Amino acid sequence: MLKVDHVSVKRGASVALKGISLSLDPGKTLAVVGESGAGKSTLIAAILGLLKPSHGSITWAGAPVRSCRPALVMQEPRSAFNPALSLRHSVFETVTAGKLKVQDDRLERLCRGLELYPGLLDRRPSAVSIGQAQRVGILRALIAAPPFVLFDEPLSALDAVTQKHTAKLIADLQDEEGFAALIVTHDLGYAVAHADEIAVLKSGRIDEISTPQVFMASPKSEYCRTLRDAAVALGALEPPV
Amino acid sequence: MIASIVDLVLRALIVLAGTALATFALLWHAPGDPAQSIAMARFDALVTDEVIAIVREEVGLDVGFWSAFQSWVRPLLVFDFGNSSVTGREVLPDLLTAISYTVPLALVGLAIGLVVSIPLAFVATKRPGGWLDRLAVAIASLGAAIPAYWLGLLLILIFAVHLAWLPAMGARTPAHAVLPALTLGLGVAASLTRIIRSGILEARAQPFLPAIKRRGVSSKAIGRDHVVPHAAIPVLTVLGLEMAFLLEGAVMVEIIFGRPGLGTFLVTAIEARDFPQVQAVVILTALLFVTVNLVIDVIYRALDPRIGEQDA
Amino acid sequence: MTLSVSGLSAMRSGQTILCPTSLAISPGDRIGLVGASGSGKSTLGHVLVDALRAQSHTVAHVPQSPDEALDPLRSMAFHWREAEQALGLQPGAADQKALFSSLKIEGGDLRKRPWAWSRGMQQRFVIAMALMGVPDLIVLDEPTSALDPVIAAATMGLLDRHLRGSKTAMMLITHDLGLVARRVSQLMVMHEGQIVEHASTKDILERPQSEPSKVLAAHRNWFALPC
Numbered sequence: 189m190l191k192v193d194h195v196s197v198k199r200g201a202s203v204a205l206k207g208i209s210l211s212l213d214p215g216k217t218l219a220v221v222g223e224s225g226a227g228k229s230t231l232i233a234a235i236l237g238l239l240k241p242s243h244g245s246i247t248w249a250g251a252p253v254r255s256c257r258p259a260l261v262m263q264e265p266r267s268a269f270n271p272a273l274s275l276r277h278s279v280f281e282t283v284t285a286g287k288l289k290v291q292d293d294r295l296e297r298l299c300r301g302l303e304l305y306p307g308l309l310d311r312r313p314s315a316v317s318i319g320q321a322q323r324v325g326i327l328r329a330l331i332a333a334p335p336f337v338l339f340d341e342p343l344s345a346l347d348a349v350t351q352k353h354t355a356k357l358i359a360d361l362q363d364e365e366g367f368a369a370l371i372v373t374h375d376l377g378y379a380v381a382h383a384d385e386i387a388v389l390k391s392g393r394i395d396e397i398s399t400p401q402v403f404m405a406s407p408k409s410e411y412c413r414t415l416r417d418a419a420v421a422l423g424a425l426e427p428p429v
Numbered sequence: 430m431i432a433s434i435v436d437l438v439l440r441a442l443i444v445l446a447g448t449a450l451a452t453f454a455l456l457w458h459a460p461g462d463p464a465q466s467i468a469m470a471r472f473d474a475l476v477t478d479e480v481i482a483i484v485r486e487e488v489g490l491d492v493g494f495w496s497a498f499q500s501w502v503r504p505l506l507v508f509d510f511g512n513s514s515v516t517g518r519e520v521l522p523d524l525l526t527a528i529s530y531t532v533p534l535a536l537v538g539l540a541i542g543l544v545v546s547i548p549l550a551f552v553a554t555k556r557p558g559g560w561l562d563r564l565a566v567a568i569a570s571l572g573a574a575i576p577a578y579w580l581g582l583l584l585i586l587i588f589a590v591h592l593a594w595l596p597a598m599g600a601r602t603p604a605h606a607v608l609p610a611l612t613l614g615l616g617v618a619a620s621l622t623r624i625i626r627s628g629i630l631e632a633r634a635q636p637f638l639p640a641i642k643r644r645g646v647s648s649k650a651i652g653r654d655h656v657v658p659h660a661a662i663p664v665l666t667v668l669g670l671e672m673a674f675l676l677e678g679a680v681m682v683e684i685i686f687g688r689p690g691l692g693t694f695l696v697t698a699i700e701a702r703d704f705p706q707v708q709a710v711v712i713l714t715a716l717l718f719v720t721v722n723l724v725i726d727v728i729y730r731a732l733d734p735r736i737g738e739q740d741a
Numbered sequence: 742m743t744l745s746v747s748g749l750s751a752m753r754s755g756q757t758i759l760c761p762t763s764l765a766i767s768p769g770d771r772i773g774l775v776g777a778s779g780s781g782k783s784t785l786g787h788v789l790v791d792a793l794r795a796q797s798h799t800v801a802h803v804p805q806s807p808d809e810a811l812d813p814l815r816s817m818a819f820h821w822r823e824a825e826q827a828l829g830l831q832p833g834a835a836d837q838k839a840l841f842s843s844l845k846i847e848g849g850d851l852r853k854r855p856w857a858w859s860r861g862m863q864q865r866f867v868i869a870m871a872l873m874g875v876p877d878l879i880v881l882d883e884p885t886s887a888l889d890p891v892i893a894a895a896t897m898g899l900l901d902r903h904l905r906g907s908k909t910a911m912m913l914i915t916h917d918l919g920l921v922a923r924r925v926s927q928l929m930v931m932h933e934g935q936i937v938e939h940a941s942t943k944d945i946l947e948r949p950q951s952e953p954s955k956v957l958a959a960h961r962n963w964f965a966l967p968c
Contacts, residue, residue: 223889347778347917350777353960374889414891422890422894422919423923423961424919637809640802640809645794646827647827655812655814
């Protein structure tokens, strides 16, 4: 399991994350929400070991997170792929580079789960729709059966219908595969509908961690109420009853 | 703003110091004995080893690299360029005379370049991809590909030899400056046309222009207020580099047309290994460069203050 | 006066992206133009604005992101003056103070260039410019998708309040039915360059007729998912 223990990260002179603590069990989903600049992307970089915490530790089952080979799904589906290579090449790049074992029927099973027909993988990123590209991004993340997947704004480039469809596919796959998911998003509707817990980040600190039910009905902090009301006003959430 | 100007000036000083050191090192380590070259230039004849030894001591080449460098650089700090190793005359007056021929030539060249390239670029971008545009690009590419010495000789052949309209050699009358300035100016015009053209086309592709147009602003006002400032940024960059081309071109053109000036001054000095003269030219040129680029940097920052911020 | 246009269409590299379309918009209408990405809704917004302008109506268009509306080399004051001149107004004739306070950007320094303002404030400045001179129609193309939810919600709230009771009609272009559901009274659903359904918001949400409307209505929010 993921354990982030009192982590602070400095970026230049300023502190981007201040004393963050959270944990995530296998099979569970944690959504990290907050405004731009709150430190969401810094948190991902720190968990992946790309930024070194100035204080605290980040571990997966007691070892460095990198040792469990976590996967990352990025925000911009098309630019996440090399435009000159076929999608299949991009998907298997990490597998061949890391000499990883992949079960024979795994690709087929993932394609079925993500509603991708296998021939699609022989195209280049520019020749598929943006929603398909995002699903191939998820396929690439999951091909080596990682126990832990990070999603960085996985739906923000998609339109409303495709967003909800893709979110459902991610959730179904998670049920099947049992990976732990950390989803960074600014879409509260998505967080409330799909996460087991929601962590609200504000200016580098965790403002509140709660279940979606508590977040909707009775958030403790003022800021969480503001966020919730904004999501309701934008129609991403149904008003709390 | 003030902090960023101080920053720019500091950088300029580092460039100047580097130039001084590099020039001196190159002259010092160039093949052959500098003292011998100086002595030969001074007496215009083969000289004995004793004479070379005397010259070596007199010019200050006998004290080793760093000491010689220091004794040369120290007076420079108060703009004392010293005396020529060959003639013994003060360097500065001769240098200023040379400059008084070269700078007007370079400026007229630049003016011709601007007068030709700006209208040409505007005409070309009226209809990008049209025949006028392609013609302008072709002329500009051709102009950039033709070296100054070739163009100079071609102009001499046409206007001085065949048509006999203009004098080719010397610098006695203003008419003598026409062909050299044209040679310089056409070269400048070629590269400027391409840059201004692509600058305008790029500026026209800015994402906010359709919205401003949709707001009802006339295309004339859009061109003046939004396209020109954006197009000016790459053009300014190239103008700074163009100064290098102008000086280098001026040196070449002066030699082709037999004009006095920095080019002749520098070539004579290098052949004689006249350290003080060579260094004076190089330092002055570097100073000019640094100043021009400093001015361009300041204009940049006034146009788009983000440029300074990204640097920091 | 009703705004009406007919025969709007658009082609790009030989492909039809907007089939001939006619529209009538009454003063004070609140219209949502919804559809999946690539359905031609932004194109319709553009050609609609251009066509109405050609009929010498005042129409304003607010693009998705302030980067598509403001020149980073020009000050906010310059943009404002330029917009005034384009409308034929005297400098300072538009009630800047009232517009700024109703959109809550009165604290912004007009001498600064756009990037010295936050994105939310930039977007509200663009909306304020659009509202100067009380246009017959304001078209907003995904006005909030480049903003944080809190700022986006505040911006939409301020715009709603400003337009209340005004004769300015509003067209909101979005892929998200949730965003428009409570803001507009009628919806146009676009699919492959055509308006496939045009009805009251209530009807489309509750009794969508066409297939694209059914899909949109079913995906209206995160809890209305078809499983």
